[in-house]
Amino acid sequence: MLAQFIINGLIMGVNYSLLAIGFAIVYNTTKIFHIAAAGLYVFAAYMFWLFSVPIGLHSIIAGLVSVILTMSLSLLCEIGVYRPLKHLKATNNVAMIASIGLLAIIINSIAMLFGNNAKVIQTVSSESLTIGEILITSPQLIQVSVGVIIILLILILLKRSGWGLRLRALSDDEILFKVLGYNPDATRTVIFLMSGAIIAISSDLTAYDLGLDPQMGMNFLVSAIVAMIIGGIGKTWTCLIGGLTLGVLQALVSGYFSASWQNAVSFILLLLFLFLKPSGIAGIKTRTV
Amino acid sequence: MLLQLKDIHTSFTNSRNETFDLLRGVSLDIEEGSITALMGGNGSGKTTLFNIISGFHKNYSGSVIFDGHNLKRLPPHAIASLGIGRLFQGGQLIPGLTLLENLQLGAPDTNDNRPLSSLLKPHQTREADLQKKNKAIESLIQLFGEGNKYLDKLYDDGSSFSYGAQRLLSLARLMIGDHKLLLLDEPTSGVNQQFFDTIKSIITQIASTGKTIFFIEHNTKFIRDIADSCAILSDGIITEHCPTDNIAWDVAKPLSYNTLIKQLFHEQS
Numbered sequence: 001m002l003a004q005f006i007i008n009g010l011i012m013g014v015n016y017s018l019l020a021i022g023f024a025i026v027y028n029t030t031k032i033f034h035i036a037a038a039g040l041y042v043f044a045a046y047m048f049w050l051f052s053v054p055i056g057l058h059s060i061i062a063g064l065v066s067v068i069l070t071m072s073l074s075l076l077c078e079i080g081v082y083r084p085l086k087h088l089k090a091t092n093n094v095a096m097i098a099s100i101g102l103l104a105i106i107i108n109s110i111a112m113l114f115g116n117n118a119k120v121i122q123t124v125s126s127e128s129l130t131i132g133e134i135l136i137t138s139p140q141l142i143q144v145s146v147g148v149i150i151i152l153l154i155l156i157l158l159k160r161s162g163w164g165l166r167l168r169a170l171s172d173d174e175i176l177f178k179v180l181g182y183n184p185d186a187t188r189t190v191i192f193l194m195s196g197a198i199i200a201i202s203s204d205l206t207a208y209d210l211g212l213d214p215q216m217g218m219n220f221l222v223s224a225i226v227a228m229i230i231g232g233i234g235k236t237w238t239c240l241i242g243g244l245t246l247g248v249l250q251a252l253v254s255g256y257f258s259a260s261w262q263n264a265v266s267f268i269l270l271l272l273f274l275f276l277k278p279s280g281i282a283g284i285k286t287r288t289v
Numbered sequence: 290m291l292l293q294l295k296d297i298h299t300s301f302t303n304s305r306n307e308t309f310d311l312l313r314g315v316s317l318d319i320e321e322g323s324i325t326a327l328m329g330g331n332g333s334g335k336t337t338l339f340n341i342i343s344g345f346h347k348n349y350s351g352s353v354i355f356d357g358h359n360l361k362r363l364p365p366h367a368i369a370s371l372g373i374g375r376l377f378q379g380g381q382l383i384p385g386l387t388l389l390e391n392l393q394l395g396a397p398d399t400n401d402n403r404p405l406s407s408l409l410k411p412h413q414t415r416e417a418d419l420q421k422k423n424k425a426i427e428s429l430i431q432l433f434g435e436g437n438k439y440l441d442k443l444y445d446d447g448s449s450f451s452y453g454a455q456r457l458l459s460l461a462r463l464m465i466g467d468h469k470l471l472l473l474d475e476p477t478s479g480v481n482q483q484f485f486d487t488i489k490s491i492i493t494q495i496a497s498t499g500k501t502i503f504f505i506e507h508n509t510k511f512i513r514d515i516a517d518s519c520a521i522l523s524d525g526i527i528t529e530h531c532p533t534d535n536i537a538w539d540v541a542k543p544l545s546y547n548t549l550i551k552q553l554f555h556e557q558s
Contacts, residue, residue, distance in 0.1 A: 050421035165390055172385040179343065180394050
């Protein structure tokens, strides 16, 4: 039983990690607390449902369409709201409030268009893989395999490419970034496109397994933000550590205690880290010159 | 002329809504290949003038012409791409990047800049990165000699270097770039004698490659040793601009900075 809970937790942890990376890429580089990511998460799930169920496209095609549309909406958030605010020298708090506004607009639009009822994408009972006492359903297998591949690709991209270096440089010092001849607006465009794609993949993988409703975004985003904080803010790979830790802990609490404590455990863990190890599990230390 | 400043005016408004004119018609020509020092009292507008040239301060009138381009409407990154490098006051390495990554950022970018190119064309990306790495190492050897300690610290985070070392290494980064003009804001401030001498030698080496250097400095010995000419910013205008050889440096006594400047140029005339 314990092994089953841990496997379930790890699979959910991969999803949290993905969403946390999508959020962290924006937060680490622009310092915008991008709450609207929860709206993008819901938007992606509904686009996936729309193109796979009513329209009837193959799940992979529907997923790709959902990713492209979410990337576009993510870029629209940047070009239509965040970038003008930045050029007006608005503080990050103003950008966060604008982000909450964007979230409300996206969620309400989706609820108005598609209704408040929950929807499912995977309607037939899925096949499953059994290893000893551990049972893994096929949507879970897809989640973990696609999730891990995407996370690895992102980490390689950020570590190996010139763009990864630019993202990290912009995140650390925007003034020096400009003076070295790099365009922050062009880099932010890439950031929001990447973030939109990652959020959409995370959302599609979850929606395929668990279904969707207009209010699903905030619950997942809160867990992802907790994963980012307990992993250690400032680096992308730490989201993976935070996501897996949180996923396993939530699964164990759900299994041995009560499923209703799943969200509460996120906040307890967050408080413990904020008091005892605010730099997160990775604990990145910097020298102050 | 590589850089021409023509009748630059700028003003600031304080918290009591009072407006004061900081620059009241700055005009100055910087010749290609020259080393020009900019002196002036605290708050005289030297750094603001550098901010205007490098595009960080846009609220000004007048014109800044660099290599035939009017810089008025260009953002900082575009101005940097035209060939203007800048050293700010304070720590200069990007803290979360390694020394090698910091130096690589200063190298001209030969990479395919599409975000997925590192995944689609890993070989080309590796080649371009290798070229940048070699260039970074070459510049460290050129500036600090074979087997210098920085070669063993290529993978240390920028934040792990001392203030003085960061200034040296950021000068090395400027040397790697394709700059025509370097704006150095107090390159020797807050560093010890050893770093002071090294910075002097680095700037001399950079100048020998044909780059033009325009720097803010308070240390008259440093200016006398490396600069071809010296400009004085006072009361919002350039009051003097003449070759350093024409300045009576021997009057440098323990005087207040403004008095020293007045006396130096009074003696010269």
